[in-house]
Amino acid sequence: MAKPDLNAFATARIAEGQVSEADVITLRRFIYGDMAVSLEEGAALFRLNDADLTYADTWYELFPEAIGDILVHQALPRGYVSEDNAAWLTGQITADGHVCSRTELDTVLHVLEKAREAPESLEKFALQAVADSVISGKGATRSGADLKPGVISDGEVEILRRVLYAGAGCGGIAISRAEAEILFDLNDATVEAENAPAWSELFSKAIANHLMAMSGFTPPAREDALAREDWLRQPGGYERGLGGFFRKMISGGVSGIREAYADAPNPLAARGAAMEAEIAANEVVTEDEASWLVERIGRDGVLHENERALLKFIREESPNIHPALQPLMDKAI
Structure with a gap:
């Protein structure tokens, strides 16, 4: 169970109507005093966040950081968000019956950006929250902003970009069919609006990414990583283990992908054998995609x-x- 003092402290702050700078420092001591953050402690933080209090600026740093530590760094294997923990996060966000707030969206983004792999459902949740906020004119992206419902602003384009390329969710940089559907729905809903010019570029490149995705960036399955915790403990430590694997993939382009898979233990090494053919095949739009x-x-x-x-x-x-695409291509000229 969560520390009783933390729950009592949260109740007192709710009764007082504010979370001050000193309160945030106290919360950090409650949460990180034992060098671990629990789901129960996370639930206490959500209770504070849902109370719609007056918050010190540092609260907006503590909240996503602590929730991210729970879901990304505490569970094994570290860096992999499980389906259950992703469901816990979305359940906490929707428990109060209100739309996703900006603080909650920032928390989901923090988790996606820190995780090596997270369920597609979490990235889809974030993307849908932004789309709903644009269309309705309230919610995650509209707090304190004088923006028209149904119009995509520059700031919202950047949030969408962060969600789509957070580095987790469905295959990292690859855009999934579910995400592409949300983008098309958002485009259809705002087609006559004076949207930010950057939206057109993001939309076209994201959908093209879905159709011509280079899936070689997909990280190893969570189950494979969990079964290879000893890999992280081999001589040379994290640099030679899973951390080195991802560092090579991210920094070295296609050659880095090949090197990462070649140095990894089976079955990851076997994954690299078909890499070049897969990359070439994915650049071609298939009949199903067309x-x-x-x-x-x-x-x-x-x-x-x-x-x-x-x-x-x-x-x-x-x-x-x-x-199948040629008639459309002819119209687009």
């Missing part, structure tokens, strides 16, 4: 500017245009 894109673009019967930009980008980047 059919999906034709159906999505044709839902409202109009070819919009962002969709034209998407088709132009695909035409320039893909080595082989599927015949």
Whole structure:
């Protein structure tokens, strides 16, 4: 159970209506005094956050940091967010019946950016929260901002970019079908709006990423990493183990991916054997992907500017245009 004093402290702060700078320092001592953060302590923090108090600025640093430590650094294998813990996080956010707040969205982003791998459901939750906020004009991205419902601002484009390329969720840099669907829904809902110019570029490149994703960046499965905890403890430590694996992948481009997999134990080393063929194959838009894109673009019967930009980008980047896309390509010229 959570420390009784922490729950009592949270209750007192709620009754007082504020969390001061001194309170944040006290909270840090409660939480990190034993060098570990529990789910119960996380629930106490959510209770404080849901109370809609007056908060010191440092609260907005402590809250995502502590929740991130619970989900990313405390559970084994470290860096891998389980389905259960992702469900706990979204359950805490939605428990009060209100839309996701900016503080809660920042917390989800913190988890996604710190994790090596997280369930796709968590990234989809964050992306949907931003889309809902844009369309409704309230929620995670609208606090304190004079923004029109149904209009995507520059700030919201950057938040969407952070969610999509957080480095976790569905295959790291790869955009999943579920994420692509949310982006198309958001584009359809704001098509006549005076959106930030950066939205068109993000939309077209993200959808093209989904269609031509380089899945070689996918990290090892959580179960594989859990079964190889001894890998982290080999001579040379973290640098030679899982940490070195990810560092090579991120810093070395395609050659770094090959090197990371080549140095890793089986079955990860075997993953690198098909890498070059997989990268080349994924650059080609398949029949299934082409059919999906034709159906999505044709839902409202109009070819919009962002969709034209998407088709132009695909035409320039893909080595082989599927015949099913040719009629759309002809319209986009």
